[in-house]
Amino acid sequence: MSAPDPTTTPTVADVVATLDARYPPSWAESWDRVGLVLGEPEAPVRRVLCVVDCVPETVAQAREVGADLIVAHHPLLLRGVSSVAPTTYKGRIVHQLIKADIALFVAHTNADVANPGVSDALAARLGLLDPRPLRPATPGDGPDGDGRGTGRIGRLPAPMTLAELTHHAAVALPPTAWGVRAAGRPDRVISTVAVCGGAGDPFLADASAAGVDAYLTADLRHHPVSEHIASGGPALLDAAHWATERPWLDDLAPHLRAACGVEVVVSDLDTDPWTVHDSLKEPRS
Numbered sequence: 001m002s003a004p005d006p007t008t009t010p011t012v013a014d015v016v017a018t019l020d021a022r023y024p025p026s027w028a029e030s031w032d033r034v035g036l037v038l039g040e041p042e043a044p045v046r047r048v049l050c051v052v053d054c055v056p057e058t059v060a061q062a063r064e065v066g067a068d069l070i071v072a073h074h075p076l077l078l079r080g081v082s083s084v085a086p087t088t089y090k091g092r093i094v095h096q097l098i099k100a101d102i103a104l105f106v107a108h109t110n111a112d113v114a115n116p117g118v119s120d121a122l123a124a125r126l127g128l129l130d131p132r133p134l135r136p137a138t139p140g141d142g143p144d145g146d147g148r149g150t151g152r153i154g155r156l157p158a159p160m161t162l163a164e165l166t167h168h169a170a171v172a173l174p175p176t177a178w179g180v181r182a183a184g185r186p187d188r189v190i191s192t193v194a195v196c197g198g199a200g201d202p203f204l205a206d207a208s209a210a211g212v213d214a215y216l217t218a219d220l221r222h223h224p225v226s227e228h229i230a231s232g233g234p235a236l237l238d239a240a241h242w243a244t245e246r247p248w249l250d251d252l253a254p255h256l257r258a259a260c261g262v263e264v265v266v267s268d269l270d271t272d273p274w275t276v277h278d279s280l281k282e283p284r285s
C-alpha cells in the first residue's frame, strides 16, 4: 500500500482498506460479522476512536472527541435484525452514529487470529516471552509459519506462583471491578502461560494439550473449570473480558496513525458489564 498523501484527508474507504489489509475479513469465523457497519465510504476521516465495545458510552465519547470513525472489536450487529428503529437499544446507537456522521468499523475474530493480533497485545501486557499461537490458524504451523492463530503461549521472564501471577495480571491489565480470579493451587509454580483475549473456554483443551502451567482468558464457567482442574489441566485465570481485549487497541492505534495519517484516540472507558466486586474470603489452598 502506498504511503498516505499528507495533502489529502483519508476517507472511510482508505481507513477500511488499511484495516482490511492488516485484518483480512476472510480470516473471520463464518459466524462472525466484520467490516464496515455504517458510514459513507467517501466521507473524510480526521480522527478515529478505537474501542472494544460500541455502546452508548463509547458513542458519546466519539462525539466528545470529534471522531469521524469508530473502530470496534465487538460486532454491533452480529445476529440478523429486522429493524434499526431508535426505540431499540442497537437501533438507537445506529441512529446516533448516523446523525453525528460517525462511521463504524468492526475487526473481531479476524483481529483475534492476526499476527500481531488481540492476544499478542495481551501476552505483551503480561510480559510473556517468545509468543506463539495457542491454536495455529494453519494446523501444524511451526516456528517458520506466519504465526497466525487463536490465543498465544509464552514464557514468564521468571517463574512465579499462581497467587503471584494473579496479582501480576491484576496490575498489568486495565483495572476493572471484576479484576482477576484464578483456579488451582495458589502456590503452584507457573513458568509457561497461555492467553486468549475474550471468551477463551473453547480452547481449554488446547491449553491442556500445550502443557502450559496456566491459562488466562475471560468468561470462564464453574463446571468446565472444575472438570478441567480435576483432570490435572493448567491453572486457570479468569480476567474481565474487556480487560483482555483493551490492550489490543494500543497496537491498533499507532498502526492507524502511521498507515493512514489520522489522529487516533484510544478509549479507556471500561465497558465490562461487571461494576461491583467484593469478597471476604482469603485465597484457598
Ligand SMILES: [Zn+2]
Pocket: 074, 197, 198, 199, 241, 245
Ligand atoms: Zn471479546
